[in-house]
Amino acid sequence: MSDSVNARQRLAESLAEAVAAALRADLAEQDRALLIVSGGLTPLAFFEALSTLELDWERVDVTLADERWVDESSDDSNTRLVKRHLLRERAAQARFVPLTTADATPEEGVAALEKSVAGLSWPASVVILGMGSDGHTASLFPDSPQLKDGLTTEAALLAVHAPSVPQPRISFSRHRLAQAKRHFVHLTGAEKRAVFAKALAGDEVFEAPIRAFMDAPLSLYWAP
Numbered sequence: 001m002s003d004s005v006n007a008r009q010r011l012a013e014s015l016a017e018a019v020a021a022a023l024r025a026d027l028a029e030q031d032r033a034l035l036i037v038s039g040g041l042t043p044l045a046f047f048e049a050l051s052t053l054e055l056d057w058e059r060v061d062v063t064l065a066d067e068r069w070v071d072e073s074s075d076d077s078n079t080r081l082v083k084r085h086l087l088r089e090r091a092a093q094a095r096f097v098p099l100t101t102a103d104a105t106p107e108e109g110v111a112a113l114e115k116s117v118a119g120l121s122w123p124a125s126v127v128i129l130g131m132g133s134d135g136h137t138a139s140l141f142p143d144s145p146q147l148k149d150g151l152t153t154e155a156a157l158l159a160v161h162a163p164s165v166p167q168p169r170i171s172f173s174r175h176r177l178a179q180a181k182r183h184f185v186h187l188t189g190a191e192k193r194a195v196f197a198k199a200l201a202g203d204e205v206f207e208a209p210i211r212a213f214m215d216a217p218l219s220l221y222w223a224p
């Protein structure tokens with residue numbers, strides 16, 4: 001294995017330990033705990049590491065920071081990724097709350113999904129954010145006409161379109177994600193390190209929406 005593969009595996013394992021510890025701490029104080037994960041490719045090893053850790057998974061709800069509006073059979077489905085790589089081993093006992101419906105568009109599905117997520121254990125115990133090389137996080141994209149709404153609405157969810165991505169999306173709002181008790185950012189590679197450093201140094205949230213989460217403690221997990 002190359003050095004960076006090793007480093008990414010170790011990163012995934014230490015993030016999994018930190019997330020499991022946070023969930024255990026909250027489950028000691030409350031009936032259920034909510035874990036919000038991101039999709040994309042980065043979290044795969046983290047999902048697999050977390051799935052093997054011991055905690056009272058039956059009392060954990062898992063949902064996504066954002067989802068692509070595609071069928072679960074699609075390679076682009078974050079639900080499919082979570083089911084295959086996280087909801088297995090010990091974590092098979094967790095309850096997954098999807099962010100899609102049978103509706104043709106996220107605009108049609110969003111009201112039902114608002115109801116479905118309303119009963120979860122807010123504030124979320126943990127949010128794990130990814131970031132794209134354009135500085136987006138969740139589905140808060142710099143080129144999206146819905147970005148301003150996503151950064152300001154107090155609704156939990158919104159339908160999103162962006163020229164930079166092929167599928168319509170549904171995303172938790174900045175407001176709902178920011179309320180979580182703990183935020184982890186999971187990144188790999190030199191390019192994302194540079195984008196994150198630039199976002200940290202600047203103040204224009206519309207250029208790099210990840211900035212919208214930088215005014216509260218963030219635990220950054222990065223490996224080459």
Ligand SMILES: O=C(O)[C@H](O)[C@@H](O)[C@H](O)[C@H](O)COP(=O)(O)O
Nearest residue numbers: 038039040041042130131132138
């Ligand atoms: O569904 C998604 O695409 C996401 O939740 C998204 O915000 C993701 O975290 C970043 O795009 C990073 O994706 P990668 O890990 O694939 O680079």
